[in-house]
Amino acid sequence: MFVLRHWKKCSVALLGAVAMAGLIAADAPDKATPSVSASSPVEAGRYLVRIGGCNDCHTLGYDQSGGNIPESQWLTGVPVGFQGPWGTTYPTNLRKFIQTFTADQWVQVMRARSARPPMPWPSMHAMSDQDLKAVYEFIKSLGPGGEATPAYVPPGQEVKTPFIVFVPQMPATQPAK
Numbered sequence: 001m002f003v004l005r006h007w008k009k010c011s012v013a014l015l016g017a018v019a020m021a022g023l024i025a026a027d028a029p030d031k032a033t034p035s036v037s038a039s040s041p042v043e044a045g046r047y048l049v050r051i052g053g054c055n056d057c058h059t060l061g062y063d064q065s066g067g068n069i070p071e072s073q074w075l076t077g078v079p080v081g082f083q084g085p086w087g088t089t090y091p092t093n094l095r096k097f098i099q100t101f102t103a104d105q106w107v108q109v110m111r112a113r114s115a116r117p118p119m120p121w122p123s124m125h126a127m128s129d130q131d132l133k134a135v136y137e138f139i140k141s142l143g144p145g146g147e148a149t150p151a152y153v154p155p156g157q158e159v160k161t162p163f164i165v166f167v168p169q170m171p172a173t174q175p176a177k
């Protein structure tokens with residue numbers, strides 16, 4: 001009986017500890033998360049944007065030119081959609097998007113948001129607060145350039161721009177010889 005009661009107490013304590021660990025991890029992912037050190041937050045942000053692949057999707061022609069696009073055009077969004085079962089999404093003009101937030105709001109929004117593919121949300125969520133703020137400072141420093149990107153189109157609705165289809169294709173079966 002003692003063993004049973006003792007075990008019960010233990011398991012309650014254990015559950016509490018697990019729940020708290022979960023909460024701590026969700027609230028403060030940056031405590032144990034590494035962050036980039038650079039001469040300034042803008043420099044850290046420039047580095048993070050470059051290695052984070054943000055330009056590959058959010059900057060027109062970046063991928064096709066091997067990254068040879070002037071910084072003045074970075075992150076102004078791309079009007080070519082990515083279409084899949086989620087509908088059609090457009091890599092947002094981040095320079096316009098970021099204008100409406102303070103650095104702290106930006107961190108909160110990035111933590112809470114988990115929108116549609118192919119935006120790599122898990123990578124954003126894994127960034128420390130310090131790195132998220134650095135990305136914010138860098139994008140803000142570029143100023144609000146470019147045009148607004150087209151709005152998201154739900155599945156089955158008409159798409160009025162070029163788009164890339166993200167649907168696995170099966171290889172055609174080879175004709176029998």
Ligand code: HEC
Binds near residue numbers: 052091
């Ligand atoms: C594989 C392509 C891809 C990459 C790489 C990518 N994004 Fe995105 N991103 C998108 C798409 C597409 C959307 C629009 C998603 C939607 O409409 O739900 C988006 C949306 C966003 C949004 C939300 C804007 C809004 O309108 O809600 C932010 C912020 C963002 N991206 C930042 C970044 C940053 C910072 C990086 C680099 C660390 C990055 N993205 C890398 C494709 C990408």
